[in-house]
Amino acid sequence: MKKPILYIVIPCYNEEEVLPLTSGMFLDKIHQLVAADKISDNSRVLFVNDGSKDKTWEIICDLAKKDEHFLGIAQSRNRGHQAAVLAGLMEAKAKCDITISIDCDGQDDIHAMDKMVDAYLDGCEVVYGVRSKRNTDTFFKRFTAEGFYKLLAAMGVEVVFNHADYRLISSRVLKEFANYKEVNLYLRGMVPLVGFKSTSVYYERHERLAGESHYPLKKMLALAFDGITSLSVKPIRMVFFAGLFIMMLSFIGIIWAVVAAFMGKSVAGWASLACIVCFMGGVQALFLGVIGEYIGKIYLEVKGRPRYIISDRTWEDEDD
Numbered sequence: 001m002k003k004p005i006l007y008i009v010i011p012c013y014n015e016e017e018v019l020p021l022t023s024g025m026f027l028d029k030i031h032q033l034v035a036a037d038k039i040s041d042n043s044r045v046l047f048v049n050d051g052s053k054d055k056t057w058e059i060i061c062d063l064a065k066k067d068e069h070f071l072g073i074a075q076s077r078n079r080g081h082q083a084a085v086l087a088g089l090m091e092a093k094a095k096c097d098i099t100i101s102i103d104c105d106g107q108d109d110i111h112a113m114d115k116m117v118d119a120y121l122d123g124c125e126v127v128y129g130v131r132s133k134r135n136t137d138t139f140f141k142r143f144t145a146e147g148f149y150k151l152l153a154a155m156g157v158e159v160v161f162n163h164a165d166y167r168l169i170s171s172r173v174l175k176e177f178a179n180y181k182e183v184n185l186y187l188r189g190m191v192p193l194v195g196f197k198s199t200s201v202y203y204e205r206h207e208r209l210a211g212e213s214h215y216p217l218k219k220m221l222a223l224a225f226d227g228i229t230s231l232s233v234k235p236i237r238m239v240f241f242a243g244l245f246i247m248m249l250s251f252i253g254i255i256w257a258v259v260a261a262f263m264g265k266s267v268a269g270w271a272s273l274a275c276i277v278c279f280m281g282g283v284q285a286l287f288l289g290v291i292g293e294y295i296g297k298i299y300l301e302v303k304g305r306p307r308y309i310i311s312d313r314t315w316e317d318e319d320d
């Protein structure tokens with residue numbers, strides 16, 4: 001059997017401190033897998049520069065000059081982690097048989113790649129890397145992240161628990177995945193939708209080797225929000241049922257008010273009225289907010305703007 005070509009896809013944003021440390025590790029991994037006769041020597045490490053403001057792109061270009069196993073593409077500006085991974089995967093899919101996406105900071109154990117490739121050779125088309133322990137994450141990060149997975153599951157979004165964006169995807173699956181055109185990207189929720197045989201491998205998550213996280217709470221919350229609203233319409237449905245429930249309550253309230261009036265028991269009920277008005281006002285504002293969030297998403301989807309724009313490559317493109 002022909003040995004598969006592997007592309008390791010690595011998004012990089014302001015990573016000049018870690019890249020010199022981790023690039024060698026990725027290259028070694030390719031060499032090891034080639035030596036173990038599992039993948040072809042045409043396998044590559046593909047860096048995606050996500051509009052970094054530091055020397056990241058220069059480092060990538062240097063690496064590409066020194067060793068043919070290194071390739072790089074650059075996004076025309078910073079578009080976020082998800083778009084960077086997508087750009088890399090779409091770029092790689094025509095050139096290889098399997099891709100593995102991984103962060104460039106060395107937090108995810110690269111030795112899990114052996115198990116991923118084995119699973120592929122056994123017939124799996126998608127292999128999820130799952131964190132077995134989160135000891136090195138702060139309690140806060142662990143707590144928020146795990147709570148978020150549970151919330152997603154409750155909202156009916158199919159996700160693999162404790163799986164981030166470390167995964168193997170075959171190019172066969174990527175060709176189908178390319179038809180998922182949404183601009184609101186939440187890759188880890190979208191990949192399971194494509195189907196095909198999949199499995200998980202477990203690994204321990206380490207500390208960042210250098211530099212600092214580019215996922216502050218604000219970006220994490222934004223990703224969480226995108227994850228729910230771009231993959232699930234449950235919140236809108238919940239709004240509908242809550243609205244129905246509140247309508248029934250007000251109906252009872254109206255009957256009560258009319259009956260009380262006929263029985264001559266009505267007093268100057270300012271307090272109860274004020275409460276009801278405030279409550280209804282609040283509920284309506286909240287519901288409009290949820291619906292507005294979806295309309296905003298529809299607006300972005302309808303425009304159908306490109307999800308990524310590649311401005312540079314470390315190699316000459318044959319088509320140009």
Ligand code: UDP
Nearest residue numbers: 011012013050080081084103104213214215
């Ligand atoms: N990243 C990116 N664009 C961004 C933010 C992050 O390409 O706008 C990359 C980053 O270089 C890293 C990966 O996404 O390879 C994960 O980021 P980070 O390690 O900062 O997040 P954390 O592991 O703390 O969640």
Ligand code: MG
Nearest residue numbers: 103105107208
């Ligand atoms: Mg990280």
